[in-house]
Amino acid sequence: MGQRHQAFVIARIIPHGATQPRYRCVAAYHHQWCYGVLPLYAARRFLTLAQQKDNAEIIREELHSLSGKYGTFGNEPAIPDTPCPFLASVLGMSWDIDLDSGYSSGGTITNSLLPAGMCSWDGDNNDGISIIDVTDLENPAYCFATEAEPLTATEYLSGYYSIPGELNNGNIDVDEDNVEPRSDENDKKVRAAIGILDGVRLIDLSALHEAWPTEYRPVNTESTAPAEPSDAGNPPVTIPSLVNFSLPQAILQTIEGGDTTIIEQLLWLPGKRKDVRDVLQAQKPYPDEGLPLLAKTLKELSDTPLSVDLSGFDLADAQVIALAQGLEGVEALNLSRIARITIDGVREVLTLLSSGLKRIVLMNCESIADEDIWELLRTKPSLFYKLEALMHPALLQITQNPSRTPAITFLTLPNDSYRGVSLPIFTPAGVIQGLTDFIASMVLINPWQFDATGGAIITAACTASPRKPGQSWNERNIVTAPSLSFDTLSNDIGGWIFIVRCAAFPFGGPNGWALLRFPPRPSKAKRISEGKPQKKLSESKGSSGEAGEVEGASGNTENRDLAENDSSDKETDPGDSNETVTHSGLNFELHDIRSFLTITTQEGRPAVPEEAVLCLEELLRRLEDNPTRSPPGKRLMCPKFTRDQVEKCLLDMQSQAWQY
Structure with a gap:
């Protein structure tokens, strides 16, 4: 029985030089010791993890960053091996680990990733593939395949187990000589596995052909297209409501006049809050006069008063800072796709919201380079002491031993x-x-x-x-x-x-x-420039050869106090008694x-x-x-x-x- 399985994630993105979206593989993963019911559970873990609000937020931003950059399958510009590292991480962790049930399989995530530009049947695979469509994370799709046709969960499992009658309906042929024998235990296992993907739609063959046109046959769209009704000569005409028609003009007029009371009242009407947000987001650059209305709209749109989403607005640093001054108590702030915000603006926002902010998202911010993020982490580490998440592409790179400084x-x-x-x-x-x-x-x-x-x-x-x-x-x-x-x-x-x-x-x-x-300690060059002596190995060790050991309540009190009173922003003097060079040469x-x-x-x-x-x-x-x-x-x-x-x-x- 085969044990090597591959998982692919596809999504509709706009290819380079095109205007219409096409399906493209955006993450691929190789999994060992995975067969039978295991891919079904892995697919369910992936969907659960990817659909968490905070995770979905980053996946959408990664997909957004691909549009217009890369060609369709086999065409230039070639897509990178890992174009969506966060999404690939979610895929790998889902496929390998489930600590709720004590399941672990495979090697490291880094070593199991596959190139996103590969054919779906390339590589070492003898157990089929899983494919998941994340174009719409609120309505994802899946399929399994052991050849060039999409399979349901039931169809895939029929290669391993005899399918219980109520799940088969006579539609699936099972080779009884090559599957595990029928038993109550196997029937229970099959029912549970199939049930975990209930409600998830099946990917159709046309999507697979778009993603990998050389591997999956094209679908005859002419034969499957619905016939036109005989009275199609008089198609219905949809007339927009007067409110929708006049809303953008009304919003602009109220912003210019300074009195946004009427528009604020619209925010209470079902469906109008998003309309108001869309009109405000379309203002480029965003006017200063509209900041009060934007603040009100964001408050009404938020799922929770602790989370604010400013993504996609054309705001300058000063405008973001002005909005942040009214966000005391906010725990999550999304500043993605704000092209004009800089690292200086981010530093001010972090300072203003330092008491409660736990998460800040800076995806697709054109004016914030990777080195800007790392430099701020190095020079102002205390700004990040209360943050649980700092989401920027610089920190979402799947690499081995990058030249960065981890906390x-x-x-x-x-x-x-x-x-x-x-x-x-x-x-x-x-x-x-x-x-x-x-x-x-x-x-x-x-x-x-x-x-x-x-x-x-x-x-x-x-x-x-x-x-x-x-x-x-x-x-x-x-x-x-x-x-x-x-x-x-x-x-x-x-x-x-x-x-x-x-x-x-x-x-x-x-x-x-x-x-x-x-x-923390100053560099060797700084020590020399300040005339401080460099300790030799024999002079650095204490009588016991220990190196500043701190054992909590039962440890060395003098050294523990030194460590507890130290700050990561404070330089440790090389002459301090707490610094000892050991035979590894490390303090x-x-x-x-x-x-x-x-x-x-x-x-x-x-x-x-x-x-x-x-x-x-x-x-x-x-x-x-x-x-x-x-x-x-x-x-x-x-x-x-x-x-x-x-x-x-x-x-x-x-x-x-x-x-x-």
Whole structure:
């Protein structure tokens, strides 16, 4: 039975040089050990995750950015391998991981992505494909295929199971000699799997032919077109209502006159709020006199008073800042497709809304370059301490070891190589949630399976914002694309690294975890220019050879106080007693969960509910009595690493960093 399956996401975008949209593949993924009911569950996870409001917001923006840039299939300009990295991340995480049920399969997301420009039947595939249409995320479509025809979920499963009679209706031929024998258990499995895609429409063959014209036959549109009625000579004429006809003129007149009371009253009428927004959005450039009406419209249009969507308005920095002054208490702000907003305007907005803003979206903003975002992160990190999500294309790149400075990196050692993810920003609650999900997965998932997929699990667990009470794993909001950087080992800004090893057979070393802080420090060039001495290795070590260890309430008090009073914006003097160079050549502090929270909350980051902290601490204290691990016996499933063990990890990390 085949076990290699491929998943494709298609959407209608306008090709380069065209005016009408055509279907195009925008994400492709290779999945091992996936057959039978598994692709159905993966498709359902993807749809659930992609349809979350915050995730859908970014997917739409990525699709918008493609229009007019790339040719149809096989034509120039060629589409990039990963034109929609956020969408590709959602696809990969959905296909590989489900921590609600303890499912994990496949390798890392980075290594499993396929080129979006490939044929749908290229690559190593012996188990068919899944295709999902996300043109309209509120009404998506799907199909499966084992040859060049779209299949329903039932038709696809008929290649593996005998379909129960009430689901078959005699329409599906099943080769009883090549499927699993009929049983109550198999019938239950088939019914459950088919049911999870109820209500999702099927992709038709014409869409597949548009996306891959060389692989799927064209549909004879003439034979399928509805016949014209005999009295078509007098087609009905739709007369627009007087209100719709005069609304744009009325809005412009009221803006010019300064009294928008009448238009504000229209906002209470069903369907009129969107009409008013569309007229206001069409004003280019947007007039200053219309800002009060825009503020009122946005308030009425918002699903929640905590979220404001300014995307697509032609606003200048000063206008966005003026609107932000009236948005106190807003938690989410979308500034996408505002061509004139600059990084200076964004900095002012973040300053004004620093008390409550958790999410800011800056997709398709022409005047904000990637380096603008990274420079602001480096020079003003405190602006981002309360943000759970900073959504800009610069932070949605699926790369290995980019030359960027992460705020925190999560690493796992499934064997002798590091896998994981780096985040440009973080909140303590997000870190605690991610680590809790990851550590809990060690219990849910078979240890040998965890060995092979731990890197994918930690990536999926630690790239989401904190979930609300009652929100499932597959309803989480993803805040970045997978990107792993070792830059914290060598930069002068500092950062955090979480390391964990939980292997079925830890031949590369013992299992355990460590939370490291690399304090900010001036560059070597700056030290020399200021005449400060460079410490030699032998002079830097203390009598015990330790490097500023901080063990929370039970650790070294002097060093802990130094770390807790330090700010990421404050430079650490190389003569401080807290700085010690070790045999890895790195200056770091060893922390526990409590000291991590103490430092980060003193920086100004939001506090974490005590029950969440206790839950993670309980998982880290969990005893393991699985006799299959070597050596057997009851012990801590994941004990804390000693300093010597951390040193070995750091040396290994330094050597691996050169490989990327």
